[in-house]
Amino acid sequence: MMLKLVIIGGGSSYTPEIIEGMIDRHDQFPVTEIALVDIEKGKQKLDVISRLAKRMVKKSGKDITITASLDRRNALKNADFVTSQIRVGGLKAREKDERIPLSYGALGQETNGAGGIFKALRTIPVLLEVSKDMAELCPNAWLINFTNPAGMVTEALLKYGSHKRVIGVCNIPFNMRTGVAEILGCQTEDVEIEFIGLNHFVFGRRVLVKGVDYTSIVIERLKDPSNQYSPANIVSEGWSSTFLSSFMMLPNPYHSYYFKGAEMLEKSLKEYWENGTRAEVVQQVEEELFKKYDDKELTEKPTELEKRGGAFYSDAACNVMTSIYTNKGDIQTVNVQNNGTISDLPNDAVIETNAVMGGEGPRPISIGTLPLSIRGIIQLMKNMEELVIEAAVKGDRERLYQALVINPLVREETLAKDLMEELLDAHKEDLPQFYQQV
Numbered sequence: 001m002m003l004k005l006v007i008i009g010g011g012s013s014y015t016p017e018i019i020e021g022m023i024d025r026h027d028q029f030p031v032t033e034i035a036l037v038d039i040e041k042g043k044q045k046l047d048v049i050s051r052l053a054k055r056m057v058k059k060s061g062k063d064i065t066i067t068a069s070l071d072r073r074n075a076l077k078n079a080d081f082v083t084s085q086i087r088v089g090g091l092k093a094r095e096k097d098e099r100i101p102l103s104y105g106a107l108g109q110e111t112n113g114a115g116g117i118f119k120a121l122r123t124i125p126v127l128l129e130v131s132k133d134m135a136e137l138c139p140n141a142w143l144i145n146f147t148n149p150a151g152m153v154t155e156a157l158l159k160y161g162s163h164k165r166v167i168g169v170c171n172i173p174f175n176m177r178t179g180v181a182e183i184l185g186c187q188t189e190d191v192e193i194e195f196i197g198l199n200h201f202v203f204g205r206r207v208l209v210k211g212v213d214y215t216s217i218v219i220e221r222l223k224d225p226s227n228q229y230s231p232a233n234i235v236s237e238g239w240s241s242t243f244l245s246s247f248m249m250l251p252n253p254y255h256s257y258y259f260k261g262a263e264m265l266e267k268s269l270k271e272y273w274e275n276g277t278r279a280e281v282v283q284q285v286e287e288e289l290f291k292k293y294d295d296k297e298l299t300e301k302p303t304e305l306e307k308r309g310g311a312f313y314s315d316a317a318c319n320v321m322t323s324i325y326t327n328k329g330d331i332q333t334v335n336v337q338n339n340g341t342i343s344d345l346p347n348d349a350v351i352e353t354n355a356v357m358g359g360e361g362p363r364p365i366s367i368g369t370l371p372l373s374i375r376g377i378i379q380l381m382k383n384m385e386e387l388v389i390e391a392a393v394k395g396d397r398e399r400l401y402q403a404l405v406i407n408p409l410v411r412e413e414t415l416a417k418d419l420m421e422e423l424l425d426a427h428k429e430d431l432p433q434f435y436q437q438v
């Protein structure tokens with residue numbers, strides 16, 4: 001039987017992770033073809049990755065065919081699963097998202113603040129095209145999206161896309177689970193975290209280990225700043241005892257940008273003066289990685305990939321695909337449409353939540369109302385995301401301006417206008433929806 005996976009953005013430096021994930025799970029998820037797809041600009045990287053993928057598969061002895069192509073529509077034919085990991089405008093565009101806000105003294109970050117908003121504006125229209133192609137060419141395939149900002153992109157696809165079999169994934173919930181397992185000295189499989197909220201704005205409300213409530217023990221241990229679960233791109237010094245005892249929830253590493261803003265800004269500026277933006281650091285890491293990937297002797301994923309913040313994202317993606325394929329019915333954390341899971345948010349909002357994962361896709365586990373302590377900020381963040389999505393789809397400057405004004409990392413009306421104009425201009429090439437002739 002054929003089982004085809006298409007990777008959109010196959011030339012990404014993260015691809016060896018997915019290949020490894022597919023090899024490791026081959027007994028349960030016997031993929032027969034992995035089709036790597038990229039755009040003309042990414043051809044060189046795609047070639048390097050496809051050669052490495054072929055060497056990895058050969059070494060594993062698994063019966064998987066690797067193909068590489070620039071023809072997305074052709075590759076999508078007969079796909080069973082599609083993953084998306086694209087970066088519209090490349091790392092150069094990310095550099096602008098990070099540098100321009102910082103130059104105004106505002107936090108600039110790949111998925112947060114003004115930078116994250118502009119990444120969404122560039123990305124959403126491109127993925128809506130992929131969605132259109134999928135509806136036509138592989139209507140039964142599942143799209144597993146980890147293209148950032150994953151929550152907003154997934155919501156845009158589910159609201160405006162032609163293809164509705166879409167699930168968003170992120171490595172943060174996965175990292176938090178493995179981090180908590182380390183803190184408690186137990187196995188990741190035994191840890192369950194009840195996640196509530198939005199992508200990169202998710203909280204862990206309860207920690208269970210083999211069904212026993214460990215929430216207060218984990219909260220207590222998090223007071224020691226050496227107990228962490230931050231990815232490589234976020235340097236966190238931990239949380240105060242007052243904060244942890246009061247909220248009694250596990251924050252995710254991205255909450256530092258919102259609740260430790262002054263400290264994060266100071267750190268980001270220092271980092272920027274010393275090493276440049278994170279995008280520049282990542283470009284260097286990528287250069288080293290691709291040199292390694294091009295080595296004919298290399299037949300496995302090099303450990304250096306762990307210097308990237310998104311490391312282990314593919315575990316989340318591969319687990320989702322395997323559970324759908326095998327109708328496993330286990331619990332996974334995914335980005336899906338709310339549909340009443342959280343009663344304080346709109347039905348069509350995408351939330352990051354635990355879901356039972358089976359053959360028909362995710363079935364979210366009901367949460368009820370949000371805790372009073374975080375209800376408002378989650379509603380605000382979702383409201384901001386809804387404005388961004390509308391702006392991205394319609395090329396609507398009013399919606400964009402409103403999103404920037406209410407974003408907690410901007411929150412100043414004149415700053416919002418200045419950032420909007422400078423970023424729109426800087427990304428002109430990748431934002432055709434804002435420059436169409438009427």
Ligand code: G6P
Pocket residue numbers: 110111148170171172231232233278282307308309310311
């Ligand atoms: C985190 C996030 C990812 C993001 C990554 C950036 O782990 O969850 O969504 O892509 O960091 O990492 P980078 O190495 O590109 O800064």
